[in-house]
Amino acid sequence: MYKLMVVDGDKLVRQTIQTIIKERNIPLSYAAEATDGVEALLKARKVKPDVVIMEINIPKFDGLNTAEKIKEFLPQCQVIFISAHKEFEYVRQALRIGAFDYLLKPVQPGEFEEVCCKLTEILGINEQEELEFEREKVELASTQLFIRKVLLSGCFSGSNELRNQFHEFFVSLKCGVLMVLSSHAINLDKLIVHNIIGMLKGNLYLCPVPLNPNQIVVFFGQKYGQSKLTTTVLKKYGYRLMEQVALKTGIELNIGIGKIYKDLSKLRKSYLEACDALNLAEFLRMNGVLLTIEECEKFYKDLSNYLLDREKKLIDMILRKKHDDAIICIHDIFNDFQPRLESNLIWEKVFCLEILAVLLRAARKANVNSEELSQINSALTNELVDMTDLGKRLWVEWLEHCVDRIIALIANNEKASVQRLIKEIKEYIENNLNKSITLKDISELTHYNPQYFSRAFKKEIGMTVIEYLTHRRIEKAKMLLKKERLPVRLVAKKVGFSDVAYFSRVFRKVVGVKPSEFREKSG
Template sequence: MYSFMVVDDEQLERKAIQVIMERRSLPFKCVAEAGHGAEAVSKAAEQKPDLIFMDIQMPGMNGLEAAKKILETNPKCRVVFLTAYDQFEYARKGLQMGAADYLLKPVRPDILEETCRKVMESLEYERRKMTEHEQLQQELRQSRPMIQTALVYDLLYGNFYNKEGFRDKNEYLNFEFKSALVMVISIKSPNNPRPIQQACKSIKDFLADIPFAFVVPVGMDRIAFLWGHNMEQVELTLQDMKEMAYNLQQQVAQETGLDSCIGIGWVYHDFADLYKSYREACSAVNLANLLQGKNSVLHISECVRYYNNIPEYSLGAEKKLAELVLQGNCEGIGECVQELYQAIFRSCSGNLIWAKARCLQLLGVLCRVAADARADAEELVRINSNLVNELLELNQLEELKGWMQKGFAEVTMLVKKTWELSSNRVIKQVQDYVEQNLHKNITLEDICGVVYLNPQYFSRLFKKETGITFIEYLTRRRIERAKILLKEEGLSVSLTARKVGFADANYFSRVFCRLEGIPPSEYARKRP
């Protein structure tokens, strides 16, 4: 049901409109009537009708002036002007102002009904739009936390390629901070199998009134806290960071009874660099767990100072190991681990804590290599978390060798799977492109532009994955398509050549003959 109001200085005219509306059984209810413009403005503000029949010529405030004031406060209202023949110029002005229509006096019932139905369609469309908009807004409100969490993970793991698109998401999700850092909280709870949920809730409650504070679980026993700031000039000091970390630690302990260690990364001013702060916080919390035990807080700068105090070992083996991981070369890991273990053993003079610290540092290097190779972020977090926990439990220096072999092989295998999946996607993308563009003069440069790889690397990858060069593959696919065109569709040799990307029919015939053993014309004659 819709509401309407009639405004006319003639009472009979007002009643006539109402009678027609009733007799035509239109779904409109009269909520008010007015005899002049000022009264119309007042009653429209009170009743907010969907439709107003407005006489133009009235004493005092005329219909145009009244309609203008009403539409300013209720723009969704539909106004239909009532006018005499000699007032048409007024009606035209009303339409320009945004009126729905105008009717000539005396109003004919059929014309009035037709006008009302048009208004009903317009109002119904407006209501549907409003309902759809409200539903969309509700869905967005409901999905906002999930989208926000996904964006936080992308920031932590560095999973973004288009900075402009990422900035649009940041603005929508209120991520418009000027700088930010990441803290990683490692939960200590051997008797509680699910400590993360309790600790996450406790931390979120504590940070509820702090803008740009985002908390997400990372792994089975860790939580990442992204702390953004909107201050361009004021820099957070190390004391500020540690004070916040100690407050978080105290909150978790009071609310849940859980012990924790916290690692803190550097502050960064570009959201694209926040993954560095996350990696630094992971390194810091690993070292905090190793050196200081429960309820400790360590900033990455303090880690650097500590590592500088540990005797160095040859970096050649470390570089070799990183290269093997980047290549996904599992076969060479064992020999490299043996060399590294001996180097660490000698440099640390049998000191288990120093040796563990070096292993943590190595693990951090390899995880960064794996992350840069676009290994699955969640799986990498799981592997890293498990390896750190296993390392902390080791009590003998000799156990480190087995830990290194197992752990570094896991990271390398993850990178290998990443390259295999990536290679499969590249090959499939190239094959699809070739099938869709066989009629074109496809070059190696065209293909490399599609998959964003340099020609030398792509050529090696394609030969390794398929056993033939890309040019050989392309030629074979052209000839296979040509055989179909010649035999099943009966096309001429010259037309077939053009349709499979050969500009020269003679050259096409020579290639066809070399691969199939007979000229294309003879092949076509043999078709059934």
């Protein structure tokens, strides 16, 4: 059984996960739970869980930072994030820190069981790899290449001992880097011998290692005295691999490349960087893509810096629902930034998703419901990533559609918000007609300033709050005078007038007759 820790401030969520594990016989032992980041870090050090299920929005360190800190001292620990959000930026951050998966709330038993089955299978594979290494080391005089593969696989597991052995074994290397190959369409294991080793025969610094049937890691190392290992050289090898695999199988590989490190103990970092680059391509549902982490980081940095000064202007236009001005602003941003997109479909999609992220931030500023935002973000993102071509006409149409949806969402939210406000004010008035009611009282109740709710009330109802209050008081007074036959003095008190003479004047002004005359005419 693998030890599980659940981190979520919602007790019901923690109980639900525990129930699913028990009812579905998932091989996870519920070892600990926590409600915030600090408690999670303390319990992780004590319990040393194999798996952590982490809510992103928790107090005292958010879930992303907490998971990153846990993986610093428990690198083998697998993290599954749960959240009500599916924004691209959340998913990207989760993937960047090595999350195993990302589930949306409410947690569905079937989906949760499927993810846990995959996870426990991988955990079992990691344990088996450790046992296999020890057995082969003792019983077999393995070939040098096989030992290198085992050591390299061990390096990823987080074992300091194996990392140190790996570093000693490759002491003759000046630097190293990792390339990750991925395909969900074919079993990549068979491609190692037939393509990678065969194609690059004679390059002794090359070592391919299968991590699972759909992913292969290739280690490149530069020996002293050999030609310099550069990103350009790696991309050349990567494109050759993609070409060979496509010719033999008709399948397009995706390849991610990490940074080159002189300190080989940092190869795990190179691996995670390569996975980050690869995950971007797969998130965008792209095939036949080669990305380096350096390209990704440079593009994100350039785009973030560029949008920094323009984001405020675009958000302001969206909040004021200036549709045409927002579209013009987006056109201007694209035309300025277009040369850096290099007609590359990946960068075009990332650009569009970052603009969508700005639009969503505007909606959040307008207090749009987070669940609605999550749904619209998911729908718009899926529309974009499914596009196989993103000429200017298509991205313009998609962005205009995004602006339409976000502005409509903000407008509907504002309308619903005003309606809720009006209802709250009317209910308060109706329940307190016998009391003194001021605009200050209503302001304290609704947490809106008097100018705002007075303007909204008059626009929606057609009269001011005070006029409506007077109208309701007189209507109730008419009912009391008709049905209960109370003295005018008591009627005035029951509808909030302390001065009976003033009540009579207001009543006559609104109804046209004095309260006593109204009673007489009413029979």
